[in-house]
Amino acid sequence: MSLQTRDTLHEGLAMRGGSPRVLLTGALLLLAVLAPYALYPVFLMKVLCFALFACAFNLLIGFAGLLSFGHAAFFGGAAYVAAHVVKEWGWAPEAGLLAATAAAGAMGLVFGLLAIRRQGIYFAMITLALSQMIFFLALQLPFTHGEDGIQAVPRGHLFGLFDLSQPLTMYYTVLAIFLGGFALIWRAVHSPFGQVLKAIRENEPRAVSLGYRTERYKLLAFVLSASLAGLAGGTKALVFQLASLTDVTWQMSGEVVLMTLLGGMGTLLGPVVGAALVVTLESYLASTSLPVPVVIGAIFVVCVLLFRRGIVGELLHRLPGTGRPRADRPRTGS
Amino acid sequence: MKRYAVTAAIAACLLAQAHSEPAHAQGAAYSDGKIKIGILTDLSGQLSDSTGQGSIAAAQMAVEDFGGAVNGTPIELIFADHQNKADIGASTARRWYDVDQVDAIIDVPNSAVALAVQQITKEANRVAIFSSPASSDLTGKACTPNGLHWTYDTYALAHVTAEAVVASGLSSWYFLTSDYAFGHALERDTGAVVESQKGKVLGSVRVPANNADFSSFLLQAQASPAKVVALATAGADTQNAIKQAAEFGLGQSGKNIVALLLAISEVHALGLQATQDIMLTTPFYWDMDDGTRAFSKRFFEKRKAMPTFYQAGVYGAVSHYLKAIKAAGTDAASDVMKTMKATPVNDFMTKNGSVREDGRVLRDMHLFQVKTPAESKAPWDYYKLVRSVPADRAFRPLSESDCPLVKKM
Numbered sequence: 001m002s003l004q005t006r007d008t009l010h011e012g013l014a015m016r017g018g019s020p021r022v023l024l025t026g027a028l029l030l031l032a033v034l035a036p037y038a039l040y041p042v043f044l045m046k047v048l049c050f051a052l053f054a055c056a057f058n059l060l061i062g063f064a065g066l067l068s069f070g071h072a073a074f075f076g077g078a079a080y081v082a083a084h085v086v087k088e089w090g091w092a093p094e095a096g097l098l099a100a101t102a103a104a105g106a107m108g109l110v111f112g113l114l115a116i117r118r119q120g121i122y123f124a125m126i127t128l129a130l131s132q133m134i135f136f137l138a139l140q141l142p143f144t145h146g147e148d149g150i151q152a153v154p155r156g157h158l159f160g161l162f163d164l165s166q167p168l169t170m171y172y173t174v175l176a177i178f179l180g181g182f183a184l185i186w187r188a189v190h191s192p193f194g195q196v197l198k199a200i201r202e203n204e205p206r207a208v209s210l211g212y213r214t215e216r217y218k219l220l221a222f223v224l225s226a227s228l229a230g231l232a233g234g235t236k237a238l239v240f241q242l243a244s245l246t247d248v249t250w251q252m253s254g255e256v257v258l259m260t261l262l263g264g265m266g267t268l269l270g271p272v273v274g275a276a277l278v279v280t281l282e283s284y285l286a287s288t289s290l291p292v293p294v295v296i297g298a299i300f301v302v303c304v305l306l307f308r309r310g311i312v313g314e315l316l317h318r319l320p321g322t323g324r325p326r327a328d329r330p331r332t333g334s
Numbered sequence: 335m336k337r338y339a340v341t342a343a344i345a346a347c348l349l350a351q352a353h354s355e356p357a358h359a360q361g362a363a364y365s366d367g368k369i370k371i372g373i374l375t376d377l378s379g380q381l382s383d384s385t386g387q388g389s390i391a392a393a394q395m396a397v398e399d400f401g402g403a404v405n406g407t408p409i410e411l412i413f414a415d416h417q418n419k420a421d422i423g424a425s426t427a428r429r430w431y432d433v434d435q436v437d438a439i440i441d442v443p444n445s446a447v448a449l450a451v452q453q454i455t456k457e458a459n460r461v462a463i464f465s466s467p468a469s470s471d472l473t474g475k476a477c478t479p480n481g482l483h484w485t486y487d488t489y490a491l492a493h494v495t496a497e498a499v500v501a502s503g504l505s506s507w508y509f510l511t512s513d514y515a516f517g518h519a520l521e522r523d524t525g526a527v528v529e530s531q532k533g534k535v536l537g538s539v540r541v542p543a544n545n546a547d548f549s550s551f552l553l554q555a556q557a558s559p560a561k562v563v564a565l566a567t568a569g570a571d572t573q574n575a576i577k578q579a580a581e582f583g584l585g586q587s588g589k590n591i592v593a594l595l596l597a598i599s600e601v602h603a604l605g606l607q608a609t610q611d612i613m614l615t616t617p618f619y620w621d622m623d624d625g626t627r628a629f630s631k632r633f634f635e636k637r638k639a640m641p642t643f644y645q646a647g648v649y650g651a652v653s654h655y656l657k658a659i660k661a662a663g664t665d666a667a668s669d670v671m672k673t674m675k676a677t678p679v680n681d682f683m684t685k686n687g688s689v690r691e692d693g694r695v696l697r698d699m700h701l702f703q704v705k706t707p708a709e710s711k712a713p714w715d716y717y718k719l720v721r722s723v724p725a726d727r728a729f730r731p732l733s734e735s736d737c738p739l740v741k742k743m
Contacts, residue, residue: 149478240450
């Protein structure tokens, strides 16, 4: 099966064919615009932040085949940067988000330079080790206020015009940020750059033999993924007006893997669905007596045993017309 | 037939109107016809044993004891698990205030979550009563007109423990400190009191957070000539340190272990063999007097465990809040806060407690020592009282406060 045909399968529900694709994209957009009138906006904003985070992670694992186990460092680290520059230095929210994205990108560059020299489990372990360093920095550095976190971050006015303390204004800002990030990922995946990434995922020695300098492609993918994860983290800091240790712990790195796998690795919409599912469970199970981690763990086990392609991956697989057997899920880190 | 139905409907509407009007006239304006209290707690993490379901049970007892209604307005209790994540805690608190019309949030173990809830409560202008978090910042630089810090705080733990232990003749100290803000604050405050009481801090060692192996740290403590080894740690770290200290025989080598934050559920889990002779500060122990015993017996029947001081604090906080909205005749936050601050706190664990303008609740604190297995006569018979410290000496005086509400005065 050629790479080209696999792509069309990968692209997610909204991306197939002519008018149905346009219709579906439109319907989803309309849903996103109307959602805050039906559901609680803060909850939706949280879903969008985690969806962008999972999409950024998916860019790396789903399209370049690199399993990073340290993405919490970018997400949480950027949240601290955004919270600090907005609260202590009085920067505008858009400047705070840019600073967060840039900081995460810089971290991604350092992590990437070290980690992409190794493959598979070693790659994952290096990213984990580096992100644990960021965790301990976040625990110790005075500006993060240790386990209390940075609290009471002002949301401010976007471009000096839009009052972000209004829930709906904040929601549409977050939606715009998410759509921007998602469009960037979509563009990257469908560019020649994305094709090379997929070639590397499928067979790196072959990509090298074709004359591609795979290290550079992998590094660029890593930095892009880290920056977008940072954008998501910075946005989350503004939404919740706090940055805390939760976002830099290794459990958060695990959570984003879980979201991506549940939704469907290597599909564009999969991580969004996965993030929405996990965040919904965390929010709505909170007021029941069920232990949340156990429920999420059980769902993960069921997912791995019964539908290994994830929710969106499985849907695409079973959709009429796309029922061709797909090759197994991409190998990670090779 | 149809006409009857219409007439009945109109009559019902008029009746409802008539019913609601006197309530307004009296000024008993409880918003949306019910009083809703949210218990935001840890139901799945490491604090779930000492707070969690027990906190919810204690709150239920308080509501039942109040008769389930205030001036005829029903009280509703809801709860949620913040999973020790500040964002989940914050979004739950926001949703409760914005959508579910919750009037007060109570409990909130975990300082990061509590500080977030403190801000949100101020923005939403409701009431938050923190019975389980430790950080003294809640009534310090993060104080708000809408928050009360109910049971204890880091300042009181440090001061009461240091003062009482030094007064009992143990003057040389060595610290085992969790290497993050909570541990640093405890070590700094406790050390300062030890020195002001003419005691000596002979050394300290920083322990990484969530550590499993304390052996090298405990050996350093054992090698120091200090008489007291103070654990400025929390949760699982404290439990691991105590277990391993027992294995190394720190007690037998003449050291007195002082745990700056330890709940009775943790003593129960570790067993008296490991915890014997440890000194600890707490505002509540079930076997102090008839009042505490009566409450604890009822609690035990519900939960099959004695209440921790956190859980006892939840009962007290819910009761005081309900008393205040009854007295104020409204659940509007500013009036309720005013009433709560003006009313002395009296319940089974609090004798003439008071609420200060910065939101700090002042209560007596007690230093206990854990009994040896031979001394313990019954299940849960764990503590013996060493000394009590009165409220005015236990908590941070207003003159040292960095709460902006106080500076304005």
